[in-house]
Amino acid sequence: MQTHGLTRRTLLAALCLVGASLVACEKKAEERPTEPKSGATDAPAPSGTSSGKLRVGFSQIGAESDWRRANTESIKSEAEKRGIELIFADAQQKQENQIKAIRSFIQQKVDAIAFSPVVETGWEPVLKEVKEAGIPVILTDRAVDVSDPNLFVTFIGADFVEEGRRAANWVVKATGGKAMVAELQGTPGSAPAIDRKKGFEEVVKAHPEVKIIKSQSGEFTRAKGKEVMETFLKSGDGPRITVLYAHNDDMALGAIQAIEEAGKKPGVDIKIVSIDGVRAAFDAMIAGKLNCTVECNPLLGPQLFDAVEALAAKKPIEKRIVTKEGVFEQVQAAEAIKTRQY
Template sequence: MFPDVLKKIPLTFLIITGLFLSGCGGGSDDSSADSDTLTIGFIQTGAESDWRKAHTVSVKEEAEKRGYNLKFADGQGKPENQIKAFSSFVVQRVDAIILAPIVETGWETALRKAKAAGIPVLILDRTVDVSDDSLFATYVGADTYQEGIQAAEWVVKETGGKANIVELQGTPGSSPAINRLKSFKSVIDQHPGLKIIDSQSGDFRRANGKQVMEAMLKKHGPENIDLVYAHNDDMALGAIQAIEEAGLKPAVYIKLISIDAVRAAFEAMVDGKLNCVVECNPLQGPLAFDLLEKILAGETVAKDNRVKDEVFEMAHAAEDIKTRAY
């Protein structure tokens, strides 16, 4: 189906490097494959949220559906694990690499090695900051900058342009956290009655979101917090726990908006505990493999490919949850 992209190396060397990969990236899945089967390396950030788990499943299921040999490496939230796994995939001479980078920076050297080896790299979900865009073949993901704008526009509408806001940021240095912070602030700054009184990282994790929210309630007093803006649903769900444990009613006493739109967030809206979610669609596997097939066939593809996102509010959550696939 596809051209012989790279010359395969001896089986004994593949076994050795395969053992190396299993120790550096949190483990890898490697089903057996014959010489005509494409081998794709997939490097994930980790399993820090329901969204991330759905993202991983989307890629794995699509690879299986198309009959590819997918090698999976879990970064476990550590950029150094991802870089080691990436280097191992290059040494193994896989046909292509799908990379969901934890942070934007630090990828220049690794990507240059892949390019020199003739291995195309598809950047998935989060972007990379490199000096030369030719170091990767294409990008697939949501428009995380626009998501922040959508969230801010809802806040303006919901509050009438007057509120004290606390922000739960995602992983420092990750493109979603950077974009969702900058774009949200760009809209909020246009409204003098809206103030971001605190902004701290919860690392996209539920437990951290709860901890940060507890600290903010203690620092500012619940009477001085009108709204929580969380960079993902898991942190918002943690914040809901903190608000409830403080004896307050989330979504009523303190309004909440988050990004991702996983099922647990819809359940929270149905329960009247979360006001709004901005979607970040994790089902990116099909589009990623569509583009990889074209790239490996020598076709030219767009450099930037975005999945469609929507905004969902509490009032319609009972109906909207029926259509959720994740």
């Protein structure tokens, strides 16, 4: 009897493990803005308090990455600079925390509520409460999925598809429209991975001599970026690769090491373009190992409070505000790194 019990338990445990490993590959998604449906802006304007000082409630997702930290820092410092009272709440990756924070903002009668939604759905009830309270809502970095686009005033964030297009345009320009591309994708299923791939392919379609010959997920990490690049280089198509496109800088930085170990020169034998524009990418460009990084700007503070002040002054604002982003190449790296804040 004892042995039978053990057997069943062992099998069950094994099944659980298999299940767990399946779930594990879901991993965290990165950022998530989707284009909200455009519509007229007829949201209430902030009333302004008696003291005249604007009060803004902001619910942040958490502090999961350098990018997010820079994002938070930008919002806090910009509020201080403009003399706006910021009520900041960290949701620690939980929607219920964000909903609680938003309700408390309503009770505190703030002039505007801004937040980066941790997930897309489930916001309708709380956003209706905000609307009834007459407080305008600004989304930053990620969008929400609601049937009534008037539940928020504007969405400020990056356009991942455009980032992919910019990377592809650089490849076409740098190679004269002739390239064998290896692609390191982000975490499967995450919005930046899907959109950055889509944007890149869109541009490449018009250039028959630019071919994506290898494409695999490096899960947005250095270690996986290196491991997958190692495999690319040793596959049958390895010697044909002339360009590497990585969905973020970290994977490119890992892949650079793999390229060096394979006896090739990163940035010369294989040209490399990646997305994000973190400081380490600029260091790599100065060392000549990375060719180009397409910026994904976390410094949303200025544009956020521009929008808040415009609302307070009852000026019309755009329903979709795309963050200001640049494309940096090696020649600009040494100059640009001096002003990098993240």
